[in-house]
Amino acid sequence: MTTITRADAAAPPQPRRIRSASSSADRRRQWWGWAFVAPFAIVFVTFLIVPLVLAFIMSLQTSTLAAGTTFTGLDNYVKAFTDPLFLEGVGRVLMFAVVMIPAQLIVAAVAALVLDSLATRLAKLSRLLIFVPYAIPIVIGAIMWGFLYSPRFGPAATLFDLFGLDAPNFLGQDTVFFSLVNIVTWQWSGYYMVIIYAALRSIDSQVYEAARIDGANGWQIATRIKLPMISSSMVMVVVFALIGTLQFFTEPLVLRGVAQGAIPVSYTPNMYAFTLAFSYSQFNYASTIAFALGVVVFIGSYLFLFLTRKQSGLK
Amino acid sequence: MVALPVSTDRDAAPRRRRSSSGVSGGPRIGSHALLIVLALYFVIPLWWLVVASTKSNSGLFTGSGGPLWFDDQFTFFENLSQLGSYQNGIYWRWLGNSFLYALTGGVGATVLSVLAGYGFAKYRFRGRSAFFALLLGAVMVPLTALVIPTFVLLSGIGLINTIWAVILPSLLSPFGVYLMRIYTQDAVADELIDAARVDGAGELRTFLQVALPLLKPAIVTVLLISIVATWNNFFLPLAVLRDPLLLPVTVGLNNWQALSNAGAGGEQVWNLITTGAFVSILPLVLSFLTLQRYWQGGLAVGSLK
Numbered sequence: 001m002t003t004i005t006r007a008d009a010a011a012p013p014q015p016r017r018i019r020s021a022s023s024s025a026d027r028r029r030q031w032w033g034w035a036f037v038a039p040f041a042i043v044f045v046t047f048l049i050v051p052l053v054l055a056f057i058m059s060l061q062t063s064t065l066a067a068g069t070t071f072t073g074l075d076n077y078v079k080a081f082t083d084p085l086f087l088e089g090v091g092r093v094l095m096f097a098v099v100m101i102p103a104q105l106i107v108a109a110v111a112a113l114v115l116d117s118l119a120t121r122l123a124k125l126s127r128l129l130i131f132v133p134y135a136i137p138i139v140i141g142a143i144m145w146g147f148l149y150s151p152r153f154g155p156a157a158t159l160f161d162l163f164g165l166d167a168p169n170f171l172g173q174d175t176v177f178f179s180l181v182n183i184v185t186w187q188w189s190g191y192y193m194v195i196i197y198a199a200l201r202s203i204d205s206q207v208y209e210a211a212r213i214d215g216a217n218g219w220q221i222a223t224r225i226k227l228p229m230i231s232s233s234m235v236m237v238v239v240f241a242l243i244g245t246l247q248f249f250t251e252p253l254v255l256r257g258v259a260q261g262a263i264p265v266s267y268t269p270n271m272y273a274f275t276l277a278f279s280y281s282q283f284n285y286a287s288t289i290a291f292a293l294g295v296v297v298f299i300g301s302y303l304f305l306f307l308t309r310k311q312s313g314l315k
Numbered sequence: 316m317v318a319l320p321v322s323t324d325r326d327a328a329p330r331r332r333r334s335s336s337g338v339s340g341g342p343r344i345g346s347h348a349l350l351i352v353l354a355l356y357f358v359i360p361l362w363w364l365v366v367a368s369t370k371s372n373s374g375l376f377t378g379s380g381g382p383l384w385f386d387d388q389f390t391f392f393e394n395l396s397q398l399g400s401y402q403n404g405i406y407w408r409w410l411g412n413s414f415l416y417a418l419t420g421g422v423g424a425t426v427l428s429v430l431a432g433y434g435f436a437k438y439r440f441r442g443r444s445a446f447f448a449l450l451l452g453a454v455m456v457p458l459t460a461l462v463i464p465t466f467v468l469l470s471g472i473g474l475i476n477t478i479w480a481v482i483l484p485s486l487l488s489p490f491g492v493y494l495m496r497i498y499t500q501d502a503v504a505d506e507l508i509d510a511a512r513v514d515g516a517g518e519l520r521t522f523l524q525v526a527l528p529l530l531k532p533a534i535v536t537v538l539l540i541s542i543v544a545t546w547n548n549f550f551l552p553l554a555v556l557r558d559p560l561l562l563p564v565t566v567g568l569n570n571w572q573a574l575s576n577a578g579a580g581g582e583q584v585w586n587l588i589t590t591g592a593f594v595s596i597l598p599l600v601l602s603f604l605t606l607q608r609y610w611q612g613g614l615a616v617g618s619l620k
Contacts, residue, residue: 029438029439029440029518030438030439030440030441031440032434032438032518033434033437033438033439033440033443034434034440035434036430036431036433036434036438036522037430037431037434037435037440037443037446039426039427039430039431040427040428040430040431040492041431041446043427043483043486043487044450044453044487044489046483047461047465047483047484047486047487048453048456048461048487048489050464050468051461051464051465051468052456052461052464054464054467054468055460055461055463055464058464058467107353110349110353111350111353114346114349114350114353115350117346118343118346118347118350120343120347122347122350122351123347123350125354126350126351126353126354128604128607129354129357129358130353130354130357131603132357132358132361132600132603133357133360133361134543134603135543135596135599135600135602135603136361136596136599136600137546137547137549137565137595137596137599138547138549139547139549139565139566139568139569140565140568140592140595140596141360143568143569143572143588143592144360144363144364144592145360146572147363147367147589148360148363152376153367153375153376153382153585154382155363155381155382155383158381158382158383186356186357186360189357190357239455243455243457246457247457247458247459247460249459249549249550250549250550254569254572257572257573257576257577258576270459270550273463274462274463274550274553274554277463277466277554278554283463283467286463287463287464287467290459290460290461290462290463290464291460293457293460294456294457294460294461297455297456297457297460298452298455298456298457301455302452302455
């Protein structure tokens with residue numbers, strides 16, 4: 001498709017003649033281009049550029065009751081990157097990224113591959129059921145899982161009893177990490193599955209025929225042909241998941257109420273920034289953390305896209 | 316996690332299909348079994364919610380059928396009417412707020428995305444490439460990083476604790492613009508636009524009558540994505556709203572849950588939380604089920620590029 005546009009732009013003499021003949025029409029068209037983009041541009045500047053700049057400016061200042069607001073340069077950043085609570089939070093979301101993204105990717109890819117190989121009514125129904133959690137607000141999903149994990153309400157005791165086992169404490173200091181991984185996997189895998197499934201559907205099935213004639217079995221077709229052919233969608237999914245994971249906030253905040261003591265207020269950098277801003281009114285330091293986190297996420301996802309540019313076709 | 320042991324099973328299964336000329340039930344049973352396991356994992360929590368919404372406060376603890384089956388007492392309708400009276404029926408107010416925020420924010424974001432996507436795709440104007448590059452970068456800016464400065468900005472202009480504090484920032488959807496641009500480039504041929512111009516249609520009329528009808532599938536997708544995003548929104552309203560009457564249902568239910576966890580008997584409204592959660596997910600779940608045709612192709616538009 002890019003080739004088509006390019007061919008259009010480079011199309012021989014004709015367009016050039018039109019352009020030189022009516023440069024006022026050209027200028028009017030320029031104006032219209034901006035007119036279409038302008039409403040979005042206003043929102044973009046007001047709610048993205050301005051807050052980003054504001055966050056950066058605030059992060060360079062410190063407010064105290066005694067001295068008011070003073071310019072303190074990079075002091076807040078030095079403070080943040082030596083603040084054990086912030087560093088622990090960053091380490092924790094990185095751990096989440098390492099565990100949670102593969103978990104979601106595996107569930108989504110397996111589901112998509114199985115669905116792609118079946119055309120039954122059950123497959124159609126399953127595709128819907130796997131996707132449904134995406135339509136449920138994250139807070140509601142987290143509240144629901146909070147109930148399910150709870151020893152008082154949850155079915156865990158009953159289910160584990162069937163096998164003669166004691167239900168584990170899902171909300172303990174060590175286990176809550178995996179309980180959170182499970183919530184996110186449950187909520188997002190279906191969405192990623194739809195993306196991967198659509199990419200699989202767009203592969204020409206003659207490719208499979210050819211592979212089958214060459215003696216490839218189903219497993220080989222899945223791992224050597226299907227997965228490599230949809231790598232650009234996989235890259236996309238990983239970037240989405242990465243951006244989401246590094247700003248982890250809602251699920252741990254909701255579970256905090258249920259898992260007494262297992263989740264501190266500084267569990268993730270975003271929770272820490274929120275607490276600093278709205279419980280302690282330290283808006284300058286909170287902005288520093290939010291901005292630092294934003295930069296980390298941006299660089300992280302940009303780097304990932306750069307490293308995988310071959311797979312994603314974004315060369 | 317569920318997937319690992321079963322995938323080895325898949326390894327063996329298709330091989331069997333080849334040897335028995337494809338008609339055998341073997342491999343399909345393996346795949347179907349895996350599918351059922353997956354579907355159960357995704358559905359059991361929802362089933363629990365359906366069942367829980369029919370129980371009374373004490374039934375949730377000591378129900379006769381256990382957590383995954385109905386209690387002797389079916390109190391769904393009592394729960395509903397209690398939702399209507401508890402704290403003067405504030406729950407319905409919250410649900411109404413969610414609708415208001417999601418519809419105005421979602422529709423607004425979609426309109427802006429369609430206009431901007433069309434502008435980017437079909438016009439050459441100065442600054443276009445630079446702006447679009449900036450926008451692509453913005454897709455990767457974590458929106459929660461903006462909540463605190465947005466709070467400061469909004470309190471500077473006196474909009475904190477008003478509906479605008481939620482609606483206006485929700486209008487921003489760089490990803491929507493990106494999707495619309497990609498889609499418009501393919502779906503609306505340049506020749507078509509030129510033909511309309513030659514026939515004397517103005518730019519606006521060309522857009523409304525020639526381009527817009529062709530963009531319908533992408534518009535529905537962007538609309539769904541933006542509505543889901545606003546409906547889901549939690550961090551922003553949590554930060555910018557104080558008045559309980561303005562909260563969306565997500566923040567409201569979270570408050571009830573926090574109170575029930577911390578509070579004593581009278582504040583424990585577990586049955587209202589479960590019923591409220593169940594009712595609040597119905598609109599979106601139902602619209603996804605009925606609009607399947609659109610989102611199944613549309614959600615992947617961006618990734619196929």
